Amino acid sequence: MLAKWLADKICPMVFTDEVLRAALLRRCRTLKIEPPGRVDRIVGAGRTRFEREFCLHVLNGLSADSARSLWELATGEDGFLLELKSDPGRLGLETLLEEIVKLRRAKALGLSADLFGGYSDRLVASWRARAMASHPSDFAANQPPVRLTLVAALAWSRATEITDALVDLFIGLVSKINTRAERKVERAIEAEAKKVHRKTEKLFSIAEASLRAPEGTVRQVVFPAVSGGEATLQALVAEAKADANAYKARVRTVLTSSYSNYYRRMLPKLLAAIEFKCNNTAYRPVMDALELLQRYADIANTTRHYDASENVPIQGGWCRTAGWKRSSTRTASSSGPPTSCA
Structure with a gap:
C-alpha cells in the first residue's frame, strides 16, 4: 500500500x-x-x-x-x-x-x-x-x-x-552582419572624409567674405576665405554628406551585398526548420511575408521575381525593411536580407 x-x-x-x-x-x-x-x-x-x-x-x-x-x-x-x-x-x-x-x-x-x-x-x-x-x-x-x-x-x-538556440543564433548572426556592415562603412567614411576642425570659424569666414564682395565669383571670394582653399571646402562637403541618413543607406547597401553573396543560403533552411505562428493581427504582414518566402524558398536560386499574381505584403514598409524590391512589372525581387520578417 x-x-x-x-x-x-x-x-x-x-x-x-x-x-x-x-x-x-x-x-x-x-x-x-x-x-x-x-x-x-x-x-x-x-x-x-x-x-x-x-x-x-x-x-x-x-x-x-x-x-x-x-x-x-x-x-x-x-x-x-x-x-x-x-x-x-x-x-x-x-x-x-x-x-x-x-x-x-x-x-x-x-x-x-x-x-x-x-x-x-x-x-x-x-x-x-x-x-x-x-x-x-x-x-x-x-x-x-x-x-x-x-x-x-x-x-x-x-x-x-x-x-x-537556433533563434538566438539567427538574431546574433543578423546583428553580426549589421555590425560588420557598419564597421566597413565607417572605415570607408574615415578614408574619404577627414574630420574638418574649427568648422564654425571657417564657415564664418566664408560668410563674411561673401558679404564683403557679393558680386565676386566663388573662386575669387570664397576659396581664399579659408586656409587650404578649395581642398578645405571639399573636405567640409564630404563630411556633411556623411550624415545619419547617408550612413544608414550605405550600411544597408553593404549589408544587402553581404547577405546576397554569402548568408542568403541560410534562409530556405531556416524557414524549413522553424514553424512560425502568431495570432496578433497587427503582425499579419510579417506572417504573410514568411509564407511568401517559404513558397519561393526552393526556387530562389532560379528566379529573381515573384509571379505577377502574388500579393506581396509591402504595407507599413515590411517588405522594404526586409530588403525585397518591386520590379517594373509590379513583382518583387528577392535581393535583400529578410531580417525583419525572420
Whole structure:
C-alpha cells in the first residue's frame, strides 16, 4: 500500500530517495502506523513501480517508426546521440546551418508534442538530465523501456532547446552582419572624409567674405576665405554628406551585398526548420511575408521575381525593411536580407 502511494502521489514530483523516505515516514505518522523496518526497500519499490508506469505511458505514445529511431539513437547505431547532446559552437553561418540539420533530425524522430502529457516539466527535465549524463554503457545497462524513455526525454527536450538556440543564433548572426556592415562603412567614411576642425570659424569666414564682395565669383571670394582653399571646402562637403541618413543607406547597401553573396543560403533552411505562428493581427504582414518566402524558398536560386499574381505584403514598409524590391512589372525581387520578417 505504501509503495503504491509513493508511486502514485510522490514519485511524479520528487526525484531523490532522501525526500521519498521523508515523505514515507510522514505518511506513516498520518496513518498512525509504525514505520516498516525496510523503509529503503519500500522507497525503491515505489520508485520502480512509478518508473515502470511512466515508461509504459511514453512507449504507448510512440509510433513504431519513432520507437525504432529512438532505439537506434539509444544504441548509438547512427552516431546522433553525442551530436544531440552538444551545444552550439561559435557564432557563425556554419554553426547556424549545423543547428538547423540537428533540429531537423530531432524532429524526424516523430515525437508528438503531448508525449509527456500529464507529467510535470520537472519530471521530464530530470530524465533529460539523466540521459545527458549517461554514457553508451549506462544506456546499455538499463532495460529497453527505460532506455527508450531516456532518449525520448532527451530528444523531446532538446528539440525545444535547439529551436531556442537556433533563434538566438539567427538574431546574433543578423546583428553580426549589421555590425560588420557598419564597421566597413565607417572605415570607408574615415578614408574619404577627414574630420574638418574649427568648422564654425571657417564657415564664418566664408560668410563674411561673401558679404564683403557679393558680386565676386566663388573662386575669387570664397576659396581664399579659408586656409587650404578649395581642398578645405571639399573636405567640409564630404563630411556633411556623411550624415545619419547617408550612413544608414550605405550600411544597408553593404549589408544587402553581404547577405546576397554569402548568408542568403541560410534562409530556405531556416524557414524549413522553424514553424512560425502568431495570432496578433497587427503582425499579419510579417506572417504573410514568411509564407511568401517559404513558397519561393526552393526556387530562389532560379528566379529573381515573384509571379505577377502574388500579393506581396509591402504595407507599413515590411517588405522594404526586409530588403525585397518591386520590379517594373509590379513583382518583387528577392535581393535583400529578410531580417525583419525572420
